[in-house]
Amino acid sequence: MTKKLSETTKAIRSKFIAHLAERYVIDESGNYPRAITASGRHQNLSSLTFDFAKWTKGHDDRRIAEDEYGHFMDGLETAIRGRLSRVCGISFKPVSTRSFVDCKGDTLLNTYLSYSPARPSNYENAKVTLNDYANRLFHQNPADKKNVLQFCAHIVKKPTEHPQWGIIMRGYPATGKSSLINLLKVAHGGRYVWSENDYTPAFSQFSEVLPNNMVVSFDDATAGKNTYEDLKLAVTRDTANVQIKGVQSILEREVYSRVFIISNSHRPFVMPADDRRFYVTEYLDHLHDIKDSEAFYEEFTAFWKNPDNAAAIYWWFRDMNLDGFTPNACVKTEARKQLIAMSTTSVDSIIAEFLGGTEISFIDVDGATQTETPPIQTVFHESQILEALKHKGIANIPPDLLRRKLTEAGYEIKRRVVGTCNNGKQIDVWQKLVAKQLRSPALTPAQVEIISAALNSETPPF
Structure with a gap:
């Protein structure tokens, strides 16, 4: 007959397990339960039993009677479990x-450790230094200072x-761009800020970079x-799938990270004309000199x-004012228009201008960035767009390339x-796809006239 533990020993066991519970829970997501x-x-779990000797050291009231000790240790792992x-x-x-409890109803251990120190006595003096930094970094444009710092403050105040949307900060070396990311890391207790010069780790399959951090910064990444498209998905996604070593299945994790692109390049990547996911600062220059x-x-x-x-x-x-901050929409800056203009090839620009319906950015003869939105072409013959390209100096675009671009445009x-x-008799024309429209609308007399003129080698109005 198995000897029962005394009430005193049971009480000691309960206290020890309560001590373990301050640090550990049991994770059942793997091949076997683990602490x-x-x-x-x-x-x-078996290794937790070894903590008992350390826990009892120097505490006579935690000692187990000698005649119960073996039985106590034999059942300790089961009791912990x-x-x-x-x-x-x-x-x-x-x-x-x-x-x-996550969106699927599963209870998950939270690895986030909050950092909220008391307001320090040196705050006012430190604030002067920090304000000097912000004024220097954004000395060219007060609106950039307001919008970027509000974005940063929002991370701390409403995590x-x-x-x-995300932030694109371009500028000369040594203008202090990366220092802002360093400040955010300090403001999170030295944690939850990932910054690398490579996009691959963050966008590889099952990566934990986005779901494990509050700030994800790409610093001069190629x-x-x-x-x-990867960046656009990163700033808009609410969840990401990850695969953790030792865990049986792929896990869906919530994403709270904010994305920064830091670059010395005027054009860190190709930005499409319809972008609405990135706030672009002016190209940052030195206040005086390097x-x-x-x-x-x-x-x-x-x-x-x-x-x-x-x-x-x-x-x-924490003290920054968030009045006017909109988490679901960012300001379309002049610098954004310039970046789009630099990203658009001459072929893309001409095709977009011909098709219409999209804001087109271009630099005029005076060097100023201008925008316009031409009307949408709902139907046209291929000869019309070829004539538009020829008119702008592009006479020999590969047919496959043109068709791919028109298909991608809808x-x-x-x-x-x-x-x-x-x-x-019927001829081939390009027609705009309309969602939920089963049949294409009849051509208008004006459309018939324009297409006929193009096919008769007359100068079409484009």
Whole structure:
């Protein structure tokens, strides 16, 4: 017959398990249950029994009677397994609770550790230095200063409210762009800020970069052909799939990270004309010259690296006013128009201008950036767009390239009767696709006249 533990021994066991519960829960997402800490570190449940000797050291009231000790230790792992809280995995959510229920109803261990220091006595002095930095960084444009700093403050003040846009900061080297990211890291207790010069780690399949951080910064990263689409998805997505070593299935994780693109290049990647996901600052220049900037930032780096200033940096962001800040829409700056103009090839620009319906950015003869939105072409013959390209100096565009660009723009080839063209028989025309419209609308007399003129080699009005 198995000997039962005394009430005293049971009480000691309960206290020990309560002690473990302050640090551990049981993670059941893997191949077998394991203990896990708030930082995400796993260990076998059996290893927790070894902590008992350390816990009892120097405490006579925690000692187990010699005749019960063997039986006590034999059943300790089972008792721990039965009493520690259980979770279905780990996740990251910027709230103070130790665990939370996700959108699927699963209880997850929260790896986020909040940082909210008391307002320090050196705050006012530190605030002067921080304001000097902000004024220097955005000395060319006060609107950039307001909008970018509000975006940063929103991360600290409302971490669970995920904006649907990101920041692009371009400028000369040593103008202090990266220092802003460093300040955000300090304001998060040195955690949850990822900054690299490579897009690949963040956008690789099942990456944890976006769901595990509050700030994701790409610092002079080399762009590829899909970079814009990857960035657009990063700033708009609410969840991301990740795969963690030792976990059986792919997990869906919530995303709260804000995206920054820091670059010395005037055009860090190709930005399409219809972008509405990025706030673009002016190209940042030195307040005086590079020598002056280097001297300032040498002192400023020592300032933000000093642990005595960490709380002040946090409160600098916390005290910022968010009046007018819109997390779901960003301002379309003049710098954005310039970036789009630099991103658009001559072929793309001419095709977009011909098709209409999209804001076109161009630089006029005086060097100023202008915009206009031509009317939408709903139907046309291919000869019309070829004539428009030829008129702008592009005479030999590959047919496959042109058709791909028109298809991507939402057009398809239709067989239509166009007046007396081809002796009243059907010809191929490009027609704009309209959602939920089963049949293409009849051509208007004006459309028939324009297409007929193009096919008769007359100069079409485009």
